[in-house]
Amino acid sequence: MGDEAKPAKPQATMAAAPWESNLSRDLKERFGDRISEISTYLGQNFIVARPDAVIPILEHLKFETGFDFLTDLTAVDWPNRAERFELVYNLYSFGRNERLRVKTSVSEGFKPASAVSVYPGANWLEREVYDMFGIEFADHPDLRRILLPDEWQGYPLRKDYGIIQQDERWVQENLGIESGQ
C-alpha cells in the first residue's frame, strides 16, 4: 500500500520512437508541417496532425494507401493542455494488415470536420464522442446524443465531470426520485 500513497511522479512523456517507412515518408512529403509527429510505440504507429489536415489525411489514407477500415474513433481529455481534447482515429488496412492511429488536438469549442464523408461508420462514433466529451463535429449528418438522454446536461468523460456526478434535474424530472445515487 505504501507504493500507492506516494505522490505521483512528475509527468513523463511517452517513450515513442520515430517511425520510418515508405508510408511515413510519403505522408511527411505530402502533408509537410501539417503533420507534427510520426512515431511508433510498442510496435504501433501513429501520426499527430493539425485538425484541419485530418480529413485530407484520412482521404489520402483510405483511397491511396488502402486504409479502408475505420476501427475506432474516440477522444481523450487533457484539461491542462491548451488544446484540451485529443481525437484519435484508429485505422486498419485489410490489404496491408496494418493499423495506424491518426491523432489531433482541438481546443474546447473548436468544431473539427466530420469524418462521415470518408468513413460512413464514423456516424455513431462521432455521436458518442459528442455525447461524452461535447466535441461538435462540423457537417455531421445527425449530431445528437447517443447513449445519454437528449436533454442531459454535461459531458461525463471530461475529466472535470465527477465519477458520481449526474444531471440531478433530469433525474428528478424524469425518474421522479431525489437522486440516482
Added chain:
Amino acid sequence: MPDATFLDSTELVLNMGPQHPSTHGVLRVILKLDGEKVLGTDCVIGYLHRGVEKIGENRTYAQFNPYVDRMDYIAAVSNGLGYCLAVEKLLSIEAPPRAQAVRVILAELNRIASHLFWLGTHAIDIGAITPLFYCLREREEALKIFEKYCGARLTTHAFRIGGLQYETYDGFEQDVRTFCEMFLPKVDEYEELLTTNRIWMGRLKGVGVLTAEECKQYCVTGPVLRAAGVKWDLRKAQPYSGYEKYDFDIPTRETGDTYDRYVVRMQEMRQSVRIMRQAVDGIPEGPIMAKVPKVIKPPVGESYTSIEAPKGELGYYIVSDGTIQPYRVRVRPPSFLNLQALDRMVAGGLVADVVAIIGTIDIVLGEVDR
C-alpha cells in the same frame, strides 16, 4: 431519421421496444414504414449505459478487470481476455504458455456458449421454439466447466493480468474432451432441424444483405463481415495468445444475407471445437502467471489491443499516465458498431424481417451501451 411531423399520408411510424422480447435486451427501434415496407430506422440505445469507461478511469488496472465482464455478459471470458492482453501489452509482458493455452480453451468454449445463445434466441425470433431448449442444454455444459474452473458461470473474471489466477482443476482436460465429443453431434442435430428447413430458409435467405463493401464502410466485423465473403479473423490476421499454433479454418460465405451469417456461425462452432481439441492435447507444463509487479503501473504511453470476440473485433485503447489508474480506457465494442449497420440492412425490407435482422447481427445491449 423518421420525423413524425412530416409524414406522408402512406407512412407510418412504429415504435418497437425497448421492452420487446426480440430486441435481445433494452433496444428501442423506431421504424418508418410504408405499408409493410421499412423506409428507415432510428435506434435509441443507452438504456443500459453504466459509464464503464468512466469507471475504468477511477479504478486501478486490476480493479477494472471484473467490470469488463459486464459489457458482453454472454461472452465474459472474451472481454476479460481482451482487457488482460491490452494491459499486458502496455506492461510489455506476456502470459506464460500454459496460461495462454488455458485462455484459448476457455475463450473458444465461450465462443461456443455465445453462439449457442445467439442460435437459440435467433431461432425463437423466427418462430422455431425447439432449438432454444437444445442450445441452452449444451450451453449449460460449457457453463459448468467455467463454474468448476473459476466458480462463476456468467461473469467469470477467469483471467488476471499476466496469466491466470487458478490452476486448472483435476479433470479439466477430461471435461473439455467430453464436451467436444458430446458437442459435435449436437451441431449436426441443430443443422438437421434448421439448415434445410423450408421455413427457416424462406425467412432468412436474401434477407438483410450486407455486402463486403458495406461492411467495411460501416465498421462491421466478426461473422457478419465473414458472411459477406471477407476472409478476415483477428485470430489469423494478428494472432494473440498463441492462436498461430492451432490449425483451423475461417468459414466464409458469399452473399452476406441472414442465412449466410447463420451458416458461418454454425461452422465457427465446429472450428472452435477443433481449436479446443488441439489446445487441450498440448497444454504445456509450467507457471500460470508471468512476473507482474504487485502494483500495476504501466509506463506513460498508449496502446490499442484487439481480439476476435464472438461478435467481432473487441478492442481496448488504453492511455496510461504512469499512475496506478488508467488515464483513459476506450472500449471498441463490436456490438455497437455492428448495430449501426441495422439501418442499412432493414431499409427496403419487410417489417417482419426486422426481428430476423436484429437477431442475426448478434448484439448484446450490455456491450452496445456499456
